[in-house]
Amino acid sequence: MSADLSIRNYSPIAQRAADALLRSLGGFSVGLQIPSPVASGDAAQLGITPQTYQSLPLSPAIFRRVRTTMQEGLPEKFELAVSASAIEAQVGALQLTSADALFAQAAGVTVNGKLFLIEAVTAPQAYGQAYLYRLQLREALPQGI
């Protein structure tokens, strides 16, 4: 076996195609909830000082319910497909190293004002570059570690 070490030039074709597809499917805007840096202190760590969040707009995005067998007491799961170009723009704006760093900081995603927690993130790629981010979400319920 040999590895494919060929040089691949950057090509935005797949990203543009994905963006066009998301828009054609009714792509809308969702908000990635990123905690605003707060003064480090006891009150912030003890839940005395309320945390504030900034909502980073991600667009175009498609939101749908994951069709799984429903079980009593378990929250429903959803899938969010977000444009990779929108994620890249936010990674650049926040001067982060990767999309993983962005999602690691995120407290969740707001869709039409409702908060969902991020359970998993995958990024299908074409020519070594992510053209879409698929986020598995679930409704924000009190504790469930």
Next chain:
Amino acid sequence: MENAKDTFYVALRNRLAVLNPNRTMLLRGVQRPGILVEEAEAVVAMLPADVFVLRWTVLQTDVNLPLVLARMQCEIHYTTGGTMVASGLDRGRALEEMDAELLNILAPPSTPKLDYAQNPVLQLNTPVFWTAADFTPAVTLRDRITRSARVTVFAYQEPGEL
């Protein structure tokens, strides 16, 4: 009871910062010692690795005393997948290190009770004290080993205290 919970966390956090300054985490954009109170942070799907997570569970009170004695159970959860340098093959050692750190920061088993809701922080008249850690068996799930320790924390309810 809230003052006792706050005091217990801050005591452990300060001791951890001295014992192992390298055990830190970046949480909500702030670098801090690797210990947190679960109920004071955002809900997450998975325990963060290599940090101590305090979870408050049982509460009992003894009212047959001059001051009400609150008895609260704190579960301290921690999980590790080892280090990337060792490809996770040192996860057993990493867990052992966290076991030892937890034992160390729990001693001495008492500290003066403080009211962190006041500014400046107000020292109260009674201490917070706790039992030795009761460790549970380690649980392996995929590439991570998880353990928890139960500690019973005692505190007297002072007049007018939350």
